[in-house]
Amino acid sequence: ELTGEIPASFSQLRQLTLLHLFRNHLHGGIPPFVADLPNLEVLQVWENNFTLELPERLGSNGRLMKLDAATNRLTGLIPNSLCRGGRLETLILMDNSLFGPIPEELGACKSLIRVRVARNFLNGTIPAGLFDLPSADMLELSDNFFSGELPPRIAGRSLGTLVLSNNQITGGIPPSVGDLAGLQKLLMESNMLSGEIPAQIGRLKNLSNLNLSGNGIGGPIPAELAGCTSLGSIDLSRNNLTGEIPVEITHLQNLNTLNLSWNQLVGGIPQQVERMHSLTLFDLSYNNLSGKIPMGGQLFVFNESSYAGNPGLCGRPLRLAPCSPSNSGPSVCTTTPSQPLTPSKVLLTVGILAAAAIASVAAVVAARSCWSRGNYPNRWRMTAFQRLDFTVDDVVECLREDNV
Known part of the structure; x- marks a missing residue:
């Protein structure tokens, strides 16, 4: 709970190697003398109220290994001397107002292992070298204003997290991303990416989260994605994807999120989707899909919103679009819901309901008579009934003048 500013007397600590001031209420600027401490290796000042710029010469002592100044109010440029000694491993500057x-x-x-500069006002092209760090395990550059294209070479067998979301990056996704054998999260949503999804992504056996939504990516969904056997979430929404949903994607048994909405996909929904029992979010809305919606397995829990905006789809979730033989094969009803009720239909429906009511009353009277005479049944008998795939409304819709 420290307050105030960093004391000027700290400039006399010539043997200081670690300066930990995190999670306090310190304010003001980080004094320039901090950059002149000859043995400083670790500077952690995160979660304070520091303002102004980072010391311009920070890291010029050639010994800096870790800098964490996240969650402050820092502005200005990132000093170019941070890795002058080639020892910097951790650079965490997220949640500030840095620019440039x-x-x-x-x-x-x-030497960099972890780079996290998300949620600033940084711009320009990301240095190509950051995508080729031999020991890096995390590269988080989201929520800035980075532009330009990604370099053709993206490497690093230790890289587990690559987050470039919410920037202005253009061009295609380099196929070399498939060489990141340890990658677990690939998040590139809300950029200006184009081209197609590289099939090489299918080589990422450890990938659990793939988000490419909100770009201008076209072409088909590569069937090779089925090779990412650890995938738990796929979000390819708000792109220009074409073609059909590859049936191979239904082999991803750990998938709990599949969002393909707002694309230009055609064809039917693969019946095998019914086998994906882990799905908790399923969104195919606003495409050009057609045919009957599968309703088996986990799909039973998804409502109309998962399929909205596909005029060619039909089936139970879409109450106003019953299936007909022409677009789905055998179905319960072949008429449209706009057909008005005629007096004969009303009379027949009332008759059916009245007969059912009379039968129910008779059954209750007979049962009470049996129990009152002491004629208890020797045992219960269970009769299984299979739920029919139509409702009373469907029966009414299917009534025609020629079968009343």
């Missing part, structure tokens, strides 16, 4: 580009010198800092 990432220095090219950081792209050449091969």
Whole structure:
């Protein structure tokens, strides 16, 4: 719960190697003398109220290994001297108001393991070297204003998280992303990416979260995605994807989120989707899909919103679009819901309901008579009934003048 500013007397701590001031209420600027501490290796000042710029010469002592200044009110540029000694491993500056580009010198800092600069106002092209760090396990650059294209080479067998969401990155997704053997999260949503989804992504056996939504990606959904056997979430919504939903994607038994909405997909929904018992979010809305909606397995829990905006679809979730033989094969009803009720239909329906009521009353009277005479049945008998796939409304819809 410390308050105030960093004391000027700290400048005398010439042997200081670690300065931990995180989670306090300190304010003001980080004094320039901090950059001149000759032995400083670790500077952690996250979750304070520091303002102004980072010391311009920070890291020039050649010993800095870890800098964490997240969640402050820092502005200005990222110093280009942070990795002057080639020892910097951790750079965490997220949740500030930093602006300008990432220095090219950081792209050449091969010692970096973790880079997190999300939620700032950084811009320019991301240095290509950041995508080729031999020891990096996390690269989080989301919620900035980065632009330009991704480099053709993206490497790093230790990289587990690559987050570039909510920027202005253009161009295609490099096929070399399939070389990131340890990648678990690939998040590139809300950019300006184009081209097609590279089939090489299917080589990522450890990938659990794939989000490419909100871009301009076209072409088909690659069937090779079925090779990402650890996938739990796929979001490809709000793109320009075409073609049919590949049946291979139904082999992903761990998938709990599948969002393909707002694309230009055609064809039917693969029947095998019924076998995906882990699905908790399923959205195919606003495409050009057609045919009958499968209703088996986990699909039973999804309502009309999962299929809205597909005029060619029919089936139970879409109450106003019953299936007909022409678009789905055998079905309960072949008429449209707009057909008005005629007096004969009303009379027949009332007659059916009245007969059912009389039968129910007779059954109750007979049962009470049996019990009152002491004629208890020797045992219960269970009769199984299979639920029919139509409702009373469907019966009424199917009534025609020629069968009343």
